[in-house]
Amino acid sequence: MPKIAFDKIGRLLQTLPRATWKVIRASLPRAYAVSMILIIGWLTWRSVSYLVVSLLYPTEVPAQIADLPTRLDRESLRKEREAWKAVDATDSPRSPLAHYHRLDTWIEPDKFNDCTRGGCHAPLPHSRRKEVRAFLNMHATSMHCGVCHMETDREPLDLIWYDLAEGEPREAPSIIKAYDALTSEAALARLEEPDAALQKELVTLIRAAAEEAHSPRALRELAEHLAAVRPKSSAFAKLIVAARETLPKYFRGEYGAKLAIQDRATGKPLLGHPGTDADVERYLLNRSTLNDDERNELLKKIHPLKRTKPLTCSQCHRDENSLIPFARLGYPQTRVDSLVHQVVIKMIEHIDKGKPFQMPGFVGSRSGESATSQPASP
Amino acid sequence: MRGVDASATKLEHPNVKYYVLRMTLRNRTALLLVFAVSFISVSGITSQSLLADDPDNCLMCHQFRGLSRFDEETSRVRLFFTNPDYIEHRLGPHARLACTDCHERSEVGSIPHAPASPVDCTRQCHLADPTGLAREFSHNNIPPMLERSAHSPEILSKVNNTGGPLLNAGQAQCLYCHDEPLFRDPTGVFPRFSEVSSHIFDRCDVCHVEKVPADIEYYTRHIASRFQPARSTLETAQVCAVCHADPLVMQEHELTNTIASYVRSFHGKAALLGDQTTASCISCHVAAGENAHLMIGQKDARSSVNVANRADSCQSTSCHPGAAKTIGENAVHLDIPTAQGSAEYILAAIFIVLTIFTFGPSAMLVLLDLLQAVVGREHHADLRSRELAENVMRHPEGKERLKRFTPRHRVAHWILSILFTLLVLTGFPLKFPETAWAAALINSFGGLSIARVVHHWSGILLVLGFMLHIVDIFVVFLKRANGLKDEHGHGRWFKAWTSLPMWISPTDLRKSAQLFAYLLFLRKERPSFGRFSPAEKF
Numbered sequence: 001m002p003k004i005a006f007d008k009i010g011r012l013l014q015t016l017p018r019a020t021w022k023v024i025r026a027s028l029p030r031a032y033a034v035s036m037i038l039i040i041g042w043l044t045w046r047s048v049s050y051l052v053v054s055l056l057y058p059t060e061v062p063a064q065i066a067d068l069p070t071r072l073d074r075e076s077l078r079k080e081r082e083a084w085k086a087v088d089a090t091d092s093p094r095s096p097l098a099h100y101h102r103l104d105t106w107i108e109p110d111k112f113n114d115c116t117r118g119g120c121h122a123p124l125p126h127s128r129r130k131e132v133r134a135f136l137n138m139h140a141t142s143m144h145c146g147v148c149h150m151e152t153d154r155e156p157l158d159l160i161w162y163d164l165a166e167g168e169p170r171e172a173p174s175i176i177k178a179y180d181a182l183t184s185e186a187a188l189a190r191l192e193e194p195d196a197a198l199q200k201e202l203v204t205l206i207r208a209a210a211e212e213a214h215s216p217r218a219l220r221e222l223a224e225h226l227a228a229v230r231p232k233s234s235a236f237a238k239l240i241v242a243a244r245e246t247l248p249k250y251f252r253g254e255y256g257a258k259l260a261i262q263d264r265a266t267g268k269p270l271l272g273h274p275g276t277d278a279d280v281e282r283y284l285l286n287r288s289t290l291n292d293d294e295r296n297e298l299l300k301k302i303h304p305l306k307r308t309k310p311l312t313c314s315q316c317h318r319d320e321n322s323l324i325p326f327a328r329l330g331y332p333q334t335r336v337d338s339l340v341h342q343v344v345i346k347m348i349e350h351i352d353k354g355k356p357f358q359m360p361g362f363v364g365s366r367s368g369e370s371a372t373s374q375p376a377s378p
Numbered sequence: 379m380r381g382v383d384a385s386a387t388k389l390e391h392p393n394v395k396y397y398v399l400r401m402t403l404r405n406r407t408a409l410l411l412v413f414a415v416s417f418i419s420v421s422g423i424t425s426q427s428l429l430a431d432d433p434d435n436c437l438m439c440h441q442f443r444g445l446s447r448f449d450e451e452t453s454r455v456r457l458f459f460t461n462p463d464y465i466e467h468r469l470g471p472h473a474r475l476a477c478t479d480c481h482e483r484s485e486v487g488s489i490p491h492a493p494a495s496p497v498d499c500t501r502q503c504h505l506a507d508p509t510g511l512a513r514e515f516s517h518n519n520i521p522p523m524l525e526r527s528a529h530s531p532e533i534l535s536k537v538n539n540t541g542g543p544l545l546n547a548g549q550a551q552c553l554y555c556h557d558e559p560l561f562r563d564p565t566g567v568f569p570r571f572s573e574v575s576s577h578i579f580d581r582c583d584v585c586h587v588e589k590v591p592a593d594i595e596y597y598t599r600h601i602a603s604r605f606q607p608a609r610s611t612l613e614t615a616q617v618c619a620v621c622h623a624d625p626l627v628m629q630e631h632e633l634t635n636t637i638a639s640y641v642r643s644f645h646g647k648a649a650l651l652g653d654q655t656t657a658s659c660i661s662c663h664v665a666a667g668e669n670a671h672l673m674i675g676q677k678d679a680r681s682s683v684n685v686a687n688r689a690d691s692c693q694s695t696s697c698h699p700g701a702a703k704t705i706g707e708n709a710v711h712l713d714i715p716t717a718q719g720s721a722e723y724i725l726a727a728i729f730i731v732l733t734i735f736t737f738g739p740s741a742m743l744v745l746l747d748l749l750q751a752v753v754g755r756e757h758h759a760d761l762r763s764r765e766l767a768e769n770v771m772r773h774p775e776g777k778e779r780l781k782r783f784t785p786r787h788r789v790a791h792w793i794l795s796i797l798f799t800l801l802v803l804t805g806f807p808l809k810f811p812e813t814a815w816a817a818a819l820i821n822s823f824g825g826l827s828i829a830r831v832v833h834h835w836s837g838i839l840l841v842l843g844f845m846l847h848i849v850d851i852f853v854v855f856l857k858r859a860n861g862l863k864d865e866h867g868h869g870r871w872f873k874a875w876t877s878l879p880m881w882i883s884p885t886d887l888r889k890s891a892q893l894f895a896y897l898l899f900l901r902k903e904r905p906s907f908g909r910f911s912p913a914e915k916f
Contacts (some may be wrong), residue, residue: 026754035750040748051730055723058715059638061623061811064650065615070544072455074448090613094557097544097620098454100497102461102469102558107443124448124455131490133447134458141444169401216463249466253442285835344440347489356488 064089072096077123081106105214107141110258112167114272115145118280120302131351132313139288142253146270147324148311152261156325161257162269169268172330173255174208175219179247180332181205182240191240194231199206203227206243212256222246251335259329276302422524436477436486437462454546461558468596470560480505496548523671529555533631540626555617561603562610566604566654607658611649614658615640637709641812650811655824657697662710666694736916743913757904782909786850790843797840804833814818879909886912 024109024193063085069076076096087106095103107123115121125145126136139148143160152158163170171177180188181202190198203226210219224245229235260269279301283290290298316324319340326336350357439445440460447456465473478486485492500518524530534551545553565571579595586592601627609617615637621627623637640646640659648656665682674681682691689706692698698705709717714726750757770776772902783791804823807816823829855874862870876883890912895901 030752031755033748037745037748037752040741042743043746044738048734048738051733054715055727055730056715058635059642059713061635061637062641062650063621064612064812065619065641066623068616068620070539070620071541072457073453074455077448077455086616090610092560092609092613093595094613096614097553097557098546098549099457099459100557101459102464102465102560103457103459104461105443107446107457112802122448124444124446127448127450134445134456135439138439138442141442178439192700218463218467249462252462253444351490356490358488378843 053221068094069096072098074122077107078109079106079107101188103272104127107256108164108214108254110140110144110164112162112164112271113144113258119284120280121145131354135313138253142255142258144258144269146175146261146305147259149307150261150270150273150305151307156321156323156328157331158262159259159324160267160269161329162260162271164256164258167269167271169262170257173257174205174212175247175250175255176330176332176335178202178205178209179251179335182244182247183332183334194236194240198230199226199231199236202243206247209247209250213250213252213254216250218246219250248334248338251338257322270305272304273305276304312352314345314352317344317348319345432462432465433476434486435477436460437465439489440477452546456546464558468561468593468599470558471600472558474505474596476501497550499550499552520669520671523669527671527673528675529671529673536630537621537626538630539621539625544620552755554620561599562606562608564599564602566603567605606654607660609658610654611645611656611658612652613650614660615646618659634711634716635713636711639713639716642713643710644808645710647808647811648826651807651817651820651826660692661697665691666696666711739916740913743893743897746894750897763906790847793843794840797836797843800832800836801840804829804836808833854878880915882912885911886915 065085065086067086069079069084069087075325081087093104095101109116109123111117116123116125124140125136126133147157147159153261160169161172162168171179182191202225206219206223206226210216210223213219222239226236226239229239260271263267263270279298282300283302287295311323316322317340322340326339327333331339347357388741435858437460440458441462443456443459448454449456460477464470468474480497480501482495485494492676499777500521502516504512505515521531531551534554537554545551582594586594607614619637622633623635627633628635641650645657645661649658660670660673663673663681663683665672665680665687668682676685677684678684679686681687685706689703692705692708693703696774709722712720712722714723717723767780770780803819807813807819807829820829821825823832855878858877859870859874862873866873875881886907889905889907892901892905893912896904
């Protein structure tokens with residue numbers, strides 16, 4: 001009995017490939033026919049509907065022409081450059097009408113900043129104090145809100161860089177590292193006898209810096225020129241000088257990275273108030289119906305790490321005991337010098353005291369060497 | 379210790395600054411060399427022109443893109459960013475202006491700045507001329523032109539865009555059309571410039587770095603930029619579309635959507651496909667030699683697009699010299715759907731209906747036929763035909779005698795197929811120029827100019843092929859008529875005509891109905907046909 005059963009199974013197994021092939025062979029033309037029906041049917045429908053629509057409905061202006069950011073409003077700040085097709089359709093896209101000056105790259109929204117991405121705070125959140133609001137917003141491209149607004153008992157602040165593409169901790173921005181590789185004492189020694197490894201390192205860093213700063217032409221071309229010459233040539237030496245001149249001009253707060261307070265437990269950047277998602281959602285859903293007490297209570301819950309008084313400019317922009325450990329964060333000394341330059345400090349002092357800070361020819365060169373403050377009023 | 383001695387960041391070679399400038403600009407600039415160099419050598423530009431970059435150091439703050447705020451009252455972002463690359467790399471004619479040439483020094487001279495009064499584009503600014511002296515310059519010749527134009531301040535002040543005003547209160551109306559002017563990359567006009575520019579500027583540098591300091595590249599870029607319109611055609615359309623494609627503006631000013639109709643014209647299609655030489659709005663709406671600010675409505679007799687002047691505008695030397703006067707009668711701004719009742723609309727409607735009724739039944743037949751394959755329905759008639767053909771082919775003389783088409787017909791069909799494919803490949807991008815694939819397809823033919831030639835010649839050859847086919851049919855018809863002369867007398871012409879293989883006979887109509895009935899499962903047997911089925915004849 002079992003033998004018969006095995007024979008049957010054996011015969012069945014023998015016939016199985018043949019039967020399967022038969023089924024496949026019979027199914028293939030049908031599958032082909034079905035797919036052709038779908039393709040031809042879809043194309044016919046699209047074609048006929050296009051012809052009818054093109055006869056009955058006015059032509060739309062294509063996105064390459066009409067899809068420009070004409071107004072600079074809150075919504076436009078949440079969009080990336082790619083959101084407007086017309087911007088990429090031409091070599092020199094025009095800025096939104098109200099902004100006369102060239103705006104070839106857009107203000108990059110921070111996809112990982114919990115304060116702004118959830119719809120609570122605008123990407124340019126400071127709007128109260130006329131004297132400083134634009135200056136404060138200026139820092140939003142390179143610093144997370146928490147740097148000034150989150151409570152921490154560490155002095156100087158425990159900061160790390162985080163990547164704007166991934167939201168993860170990262171090393172210092174490439175432009176900072178590149179400038180360090182050109183100007184630090186160790187770098188100067190290496191540059192005495194430049195070799196292919198140094199050339200490769202510099203080219204890689206400057207290319208990355210260009211990428212992170214929305215690809216400015218000068219950086220891109222500098223990297224390409226550096227890559228094209230021999231490390232020991234006079235051209236290379238000239239380009240090193242040129243690089244030292246060029247890189248500081250791109251310290252514009254657009255590094256593809258931002259500073260944030262480091263979470264001691266995880267080592268990751270604190271990009272929002274931990275454990276507040278449910279309360280934030282509740283607040284956003286009900287904010288129009290909350291009374292003042294409920295609102296304040298909920299806001300308190302949403303901001304457990306909020307400083308009672310945010311940091312002031314002079315707590316970081318000072319030459320001694322700055323709360324930001326610039327050197328530890330990778331800043332070259334020359335850049336640190338400009339961040340805590342007397343001009344900046346005096347300007348902050350004047351604004352703090354409500355006194356205008358007089359401008360004419362005052363800051364001297366862009367490196368700020370001959371700067372003197374000129375108070376406008378006694 | 380980090381850092382470096384300040385001297386280390388200084389220029390170590392007098393040529394370095396210019397060297398860097400050259401490197402960063404070289405690949406993007408162009409030159410009418412002789413003109414530019416002679417202009418510069420005659421003028422003797424001094425270093426004055428090189429020193430104008432940001433003398434007030436405004437970029438210390440304004441180079442930051444985030445220097446901005448949100449104005450709750452107007453729901454607008456106030457962006458105070460100024461692109462430092464513009465000044466650094468001399469990207470446009472305003473790059474040598476100080477900020478205070480446009481903005482009041484008394485207002486911006488202190489931080490925080492005083493409330494800024496609107497920029498007046500007609501005020502005097504100071505340009506370092508080639509001799510090094512500061513010369514006053516102003517756009518004050520523009521307002522009188524605008525007053526006489528279709529874009530007078532009065533009209534512009536009445537512009538209401540959908541979604542609210544586009545400019546901030548007090549901003550100059552110039553901003554409706556203008557942003558910071560750029561030198562255009564002239565490699566489109568002088569394609570080989572990037573290859574030769576390095577040699578050119580290296581030679582210029584020999585003298586113009588130290589002995590006769592001059593920003594050769596700036597002046598070269600300025601001059602070379604003028605060999606083409608200030609903006610690309612597509613950018614011009616973008617500028618005009620801000621108002622001329624805005625529903626509210628069109629409604630209030632009783633305008634038609636001229637941008638939409640422009641896009642349907644060949645000019646608009648070419649612009650979308652990246653052609654830099656095609657006509658922009660300005661090409662037609664500003665008379666040759668006139669200033670673009672003197673744009674006048676078409677009803678005005680002085681307008682370049684007035685009916686009386688249109689042909690002259692089209693025939694200008696820069697557009698279609700030598701074209702017939704009738705070129706002015708072309709409906710450039712014709713948007714078919716909005717022109718109901720016009721001859722063009724009727725023609726388009728006939729074309730569309732014909733297309734649908736030609737390809738519709740064919741598509742239906744194909745789909746129903748495929749359905750038979752899906753349900754596994756055998757075509758008995760086909761089987762019989764196939765069996766018959768196989769038997770004939772097995773016969774020693776069968777292969778010789780069973781020829782569906784002669785070589786002449788086969789060649790004609792291949793030529794037809796190739797020409798049709800070429801027409802589709804070069805024509806579809808023109809039909810759908812806004813799609814991403816259109817430009818790629820056109821570029822694969824070597825650009826629009828070549829694609830146009832291919833399209834036109836394919837069309838001409840196709841018509842020629844059609845005419846040859848008609849001649850061929852006529853010859854066959856005559857031969858058949860002569861063969862029937864004895865048998866049918868005068869009736870031979872009709873007999874010969876109806877015996878042509880592609881003649882659709884009443885039998886064909888009956889069998890077509892039978893075929894549809896079969897395909898719709900209303901009939902068991904598929905009808906059999908002669909040499910050509912009704913679908914093929916149709």
